[in-house]
Amino acid sequence: xxxxxxxxxxxxxxxxxxxxxxxxxxxxxxxxxxxxxxxxxxxxxxxxxxxxxxxxxxxxxxxxxxxxxxxxxxxxxxxxxxxxxxxxxxxxxxxxxxxxxxxxxxxxxxxxxxxxxxxxxxxxxxxxxxxxxxxxxxxxxxxxxxxxxxxxxxxxxxxxxxxxxxxxxxxxxxxxxxxxxxxxxxxxxxxxxxxxxxxxxxxxxxxxxxxxxxxxxxxxxxxxxxxxxxxxxxxxxxxxxxxxxxxxxxxxxxxxxxxxxxxxxxxxxxxxxxxxxxxxxxxxxxxxxxxxxxxxxxxxxx
Amino acid sequence: xxxxxxxxxxxxxxxxxxxxxxxxxxxxxxxxxxxxxxxxxxxxxxxxxxxxxxxxxxxxxxxxxxxxxxxxxxxxxxxxxxxxxxxxxxxxxxxxxxxxxxxxxxxxxxxxxxxxxxxxxxxxxxxxxxxxxxxxxxxxxxxxxxxxxxxxxxxxxxxxxxxxxxxxxxxxxxxxxxxxxxxxxxxxxxxxxxxxxxxxxxxxxxxxxxxxxxxxxxxxxxxxxxxxxxxxxxxxxxxxxxxxxxxxxxxxxxxxxxxxxxxxxxxxxxxxxxxxxxxxxxxxxxxxxxxxxxxxxxxxxxxxxxxxxxxxxxxxxxxxxxxxxxxxxxxxxxxxxxxxxxxxxxxxxxxxxxxxxxxxxxxxxxxxxxxxxxxxxxxxxxxxxxxxxxxxxxxxxxxxx
Numbered sequence: 001x002x003x004x005x006x007x008x009x010x011x012x013x014x015x016x017x018x019x020x021x022x023x024x025x026x027x028x029x030x031x032x033x034x035x036x037x038x039x040x041x042x043x044x045x046x047x048x049x050x051x052x053x054x055x056x057x058x059x060x061x062x063x064x065x066x067x068x069x070x071x072x073x074x075x076x077x078x079x080x081x082x083x084x085x086x087x088x089x090x091x092x093x094x095x096x097x098x099x100x101x102x103x104x105x106x107x108x109x110x111x112x113x114x115x116x117x118x119x120x121x122x123x124x125x126x127x128x129x130x131x132x133x134x135x136x137x138x139x140x141x142x143x144x145x146x147x148x149x150x151x152x153x154x155x156x157x158x159x160x161x162x163x164x165x166x167x168x169x170x171x172x173x174x175x176x177x178x179x180x181x182x183x184x185x186x187x188x189x190x191x192x193x194x195x196x197x198x199x200x201x202x203x204x205x206x207x208x209x210x211x212x213x214x215x216x217x218x219x220x221x222x223x224x225x226x227x228x229x230x231x232x233x234x235x236x237x238x239x240x241x242x243x244x245x246x247x248x249x250x251x252x253x254x255x256x257x258x259x260x261x262x263x264x265x266x267x268x269x270x271x272x273x274x275x276x277x278x279x280x281x282x283x284x285x286x287x288x289x290x291x292x293x294x295x296x297x298x299x300x301x302x
Numbered sequence: 303x304x305x306x307x308x309x310x311x312x313x314x315x316x317x318x319x320x321x322x323x324x325x326x327x328x329x330x331x332x333x334x335x336x337x338x339x340x341x342x343x344x345x346x347x348x349x350x351x352x353x354x355x356x357x358x359x360x361x362x363x364x365x366x367x368x369x370x371x372x373x374x375x376x377x378x379x380x381x382x383x384x385x386x387x388x389x390x391x392x393x394x395x396x397x398x399x400x401x402x403x404x405x406x407x408x409x410x411x412x413x414x415x416x417x418x419x420x421x422x423x424x425x426x427x428x429x430x431x432x433x434x435x436x437x438x439x440x441x442x443x444x445x446x447x448x449x450x451x452x453x454x455x456x457x458x459x460x461x462x463x464x465x466x467x468x469x470x471x472x473x474x475x476x477x478x479x480x481x482x483x484x485x486x487x488x489x490x491x492x493x494x495x496x497x498x499x500x501x502x503x504x505x506x507x508x509x510x511x512x513x514x515x516x517x518x519x520x521x522x523x524x525x526x527x528x529x530x531x532x533x534x535x536x537x538x539x540x541x542x543x544x545x546x547x548x549x550x551x552x553x554x555x556x557x558x559x560x561x562x563x564x565x566x567x568x569x570x571x572x573x574x575x576x577x578x579x580x581x582x583x584x585x586x587x588x589x590x591x592x593x594x595x596x597x598x599x600x601x602x603x604x605x606x607x608x609x610x611x612x613x614x615x616x617x618x619x620x621x622x623x624x625x626x627x628x629x630x631x632x633x634x635x636x637x638x639x640x641x642x643x644x645x646x647x648x649x650x651x652x653x654x655x656x657x658x659x660x661x662x663x664x665x666x667x668x669x670x671x672x673x674x675x676x677x678x679x680x681x682x683x684x685x686x687x688x689x690x691x692x693x694x695x696x697x698x699x700x701x702x703x
Contacts, residue, residue, distance in 0.1 A: 010350060010357055030350065030360040037349040038342070045370060074609065075477020087490035094494075094502035109498050147548075148478065166495070184370075185608045190334070193368040199360075200370045241600060281634075 004064055006036050022051070022058040023204075023212050031199040032059070041157050041178035043193055046201035049245020052181040056138035059177065066135040068176070070122040072145035078152065082162055084119045093117070113166035124162055127172035134174040143182040150192050157195050204246060206233050212246060213253050220257055227264045228253050231298035235276065240285070244276040251275045264295050317347060321362075324383050328366055331375050339365050355384075460677055461538040461571065474610060475512045482511025517640060518549035520606050522598065524617035525582065526556045526589035532647050532675070536616055537578060539680055541571050551606045554578070555594035556587045561602065591621040591660065595631035603638050613639040616674065618648045621660030628660065632667035642668045645683065649673030 007013040010026065013033040017024045024032070032055065035042035044052040060067035070081060090112045097108055120128070126137040142150070156162060157178065161171040180196060182188055204212065210229045213220065228249065236243045244252075252275040261268045269291065277283045286294070325340045346361045359380055367376045479487060492508040521540050525533050544550045544566045551563045565577040607613070613635065621628060636642045644664065649672070665671065673679050 010354075026356060027360040027363075030357050031364040034346050034349065034361055034364060038345060040342075077478050085491050085494070087494060090494055094497065098502050105498065105501060108502065112494070112498075146476070146478070183604075185604050187605065190368060194336070194338070197364040198368045199364050200373060239600075281630075 004062065006063070007033060009033070016062050017055070017058055020058045020062045021215050022054060023208055023215060024051075024055070025202075025204065025208065028055070028199060028201060031197050035179075035197050036177060038197070039175050041180055041196040043180045043182070043188075043196035043198045044201050045182045045184055045198070047203070047243065047245055048183050049247035050201045050203060051246055052179075052201050053138065053140055056136055056179040056181075059179070060136035063136070063177075064132050065177065066130055066132065067138060068122050068126045068135050069138045069140060071140050072142050072149070074144060074146055076145045076149050080121055081149065081152075082121050082123045082156075083164060084121065085113070085166075086117045086119050090117050109166075115167075118164070118167065123156055124170060126176040126178075127156075127160060127162060127170055129173045134172065134176045137176040137178045139178065139180045141183060142180050142188060143184060143186045147189065150189055154192060154195070157192070203236055203243070206230070209233070209246065209249060213249065216250055217253055217257060220253060221262070224256065224261065224263060225253065227298045228256065231264060231269075231294060232276065234294055234297060235286075240277065240282045241279045242277070242282065248276050248278075264299050266292060266295060269295055317352070318344060320384075321347070324362070324379070325366070327379055327383050328376065331379055333366060333372050333375060334368075335366055358384075460535060463677055474515050474517050476515050478513045479510040480513050481508065483509055485509040485511030487511075516549070518551070518606070518609055518611040519543065519614060520551045520553070520611045520639070521614040521616065522553050522555060522594075524556070524589060524591070525554045526587060526620075528589070528618055528620050529616075529647070532616075534575070536674075537566075537575050538571060541566050541574050545569065549609070549611075551602075551611075553598060553602070554582055555589075555591070555598075556582075557590045557593075558583070559594045559597040559602075589617075589621055591617065591619070591664075592625070592628040592631055595635055596627070599631055599634050599638070603635070607639050610640040612641045612643065614643050614645060615668070616645045618646055619644075619661040619664055620648075620658055621663075625663075628663050629667070632664050636667040636669075641670070643670045643672060643683075644668040645672050645674040647673065647675040649675075 004016075007016050010030050010033050013036075014024060014026065014029040017029060017032075031042060034040070044055070046052055056069075057067060059065070093112050094108065097111070118124075122137070126135055139153070142153075159171075160175045161169055163169045178196075203209075206229055209232070210225060213225045213229060217225075232244055232249045232252070252272060255272045255275045256264075256268065259268060259272070270287075273283055273286060273291075277286060321343050322340055325335045325343070328335045342365045343362055346365060347358070350357050350361055352358055359377075362380065363373065363376055367373055479485070479489075481489065481492070487510040489508040489510045493504060493506075496506075496508065497504045523533065523536055523540065540550070540552050544552065544563070550566075551561070552566050554560045554562055560582050562578045562581055565581055566574050568574040568577065615635075646661075648661075672683060674683060
C-alpha cells in the first residue's frame, strides 16, 4: 500500500483536510500546503481550543503517516525528548562480558553503546525512516518548555539531525512534517520562529463553525446547532477572561444533545455553561439578565 | 551601486523585484524582515497559484510575520503595496512615508558631546585624600535623600549606584538537572562511560542535581503625573535588574498599559530609557490603575506570570475611580502570581495612613507593602527579593516606615 500523495494545490489541501472532518480556513490550508511543499516546520499560535493540535492529527491520518507527538512541559530535557541510554541493560552487558573473562575495552565500548541500548524518544523517532514516508511530528505547546529546550530544537529543525556523542549523527533521510503549537503563555524566541512558517489561528466565522458542528455531530438538529453557534459567537464578542474555543463549542453541543435539548433555554444553558466557560468569574458574569438576553438573541429566529 | 529596487516606487513587473521592494516597505514599517525571508518568499510563491490574491497574502504573511502583533501592519502594507499602478501616484502624495534622513540623533550623542566638552586636564592630585572623605559622606547623604528632591547630578549618581546593584540568583528549583557531586540523582550515562575505562568496574557514581533559577520578576510601573519625579529612577532600577537577570518583564501604565521589556533589554541605560519613552504615549498623564490592571490580567498575565513570578507594583495608588473593579483586578493579579509586592513612594512620610480610597482598595490584595523613595529602600528591596521565597501564601501586610 502506498501512502497518499501530497496535495498539489491549496484547493487539494482544503479537500484533503475536509475529507477527515477538518474544515479549515483557506489561510490555514495555504500555510499547511506551503509547509509541506517547502519542507519547513509550521508554527501555529492562537487561543486554546481553536484546532491547532487537531490539524497535525488530521494530517497524519489523511496522509497515512505516523504521528509522533512531543508534549512539552517545564523541565523537558534531552533524555525525555530525544534519547536516553538503557543503563540497566548496559550494566548487565558489562557484567556478562566480565563474567565471560577477557574484556576487550574497545569492543565493550562499541557493544554497549549500540543501537539496541538506545531508548528513542519522540524527536529521534521522528528522524527515522518510515515505509509510509516521513512522519508528522507534533511539538505541542512549546511555550510550556523552557528556553534551553528551544535552543536545542533549533539544531534539529534546521538540519533534521541529532548528534549522539557515543553513537554518531542520526540524520533523517526525509525531513518529517513538523507542526509546532503554542498558546502564548510565554514568547517563543524569534530565532526559532524564523525557521518556521508562522500562522495565527483565529476563531472560525459563524458559517464555518456551524459547518464544523454539523460535521462532527451529524445527528444534531439544524435549529439547535444554529442557536449554539450564535450563542458562542456572541460570547466571544464579550470581554471574558477566557473565550470559548471550537473545542468548547463541540463539547457544549455534545452536552446539549446528550440532554436531549431541542432549543436553548435558561435552565439547560445554566446547567451546562461550565462546558463553555472555564473561569468562575466569567460564569458569574453570565447569570440572570445577561444570560436571558444572550439566550434571547441566540434563539431569535430571523 | 545604487539599487533599482525602491519601496517608494510602484511595483514593476518582475516578481523578484516586487518581493524585494515589499520586504523593504515592511522593514521601513518596522517589521524585522531579513534577506532569508525574501528568499523563502520567492520559493513559496513558486509553489502556489499567484493568481489568487488571498493565497499570496497568506503565503507572504506566514513568512514575513512572526508575531501576532505584526499582522495588522503587514495587512496594511500589503494592501498599499500590491495595488494597481495608477493608484500609486495618488497614494504616494497622500501617505507620509518614513523619512530616514530626518531621524533624530541617537541618545548617546548628547553624552558624547558632554564628554568632549569637559576639560581634558585632571589636576589637583594633592587634595585626593580630602576628596575621598568628602565623596564618602556625600554618598551617605545620598543614601537617605528622597528621589524627589535630588538634583540632576545626584540623580545621575544614584542611577550609577543602582546600576551597580546585583541581585543574587538561585531561587527556584527547576526540573532540569546538571552535574552536581552532592546531587540526589545518579548520572548513569556518565557513570557507565567512566566505568568502561576501568573495564566495567564502577569506582564512583557521578551525580546530578537540580538546576536552580531565579524566579521571574514582573514590574508594573505607574508613570502618571503624580509619580513623575520617581519614574526615571525606577526605570534605572528596572533596567539594572533586567540586565542582571534573565526573566524580567516590565510594563508601564498610566492611562494605558505598555510592555517595554524589549526596550529595557538594551545594554546602554540611556538608550534603553529613551526607547522606553518612545514606546509610551501617556507619559505623566492621568492614572487608570483598574483598567491597566485589567489589560495586564487579560493579555499578559498568562504569558509572563506562568513560572511563579514575583510582581512588583510600583505606584502611589492615587486612583480616583477606586471601585469594585479595582478590587477585582487586584485580587486576580494577586491570585495569579507567587508574591505581589507593592512599592509606594508615599510611604516615606512617617505619619502615612492609607486614607485614599484607591490605596484602601488595593491594600488587602498585596503580600508586602514597602516604601521606595531613596537608595536605602531600594537596597532593602533587593535583599528582600533575593531572600528565599516563602510558599505561596498571604503574609501579614507590613506598613513599614
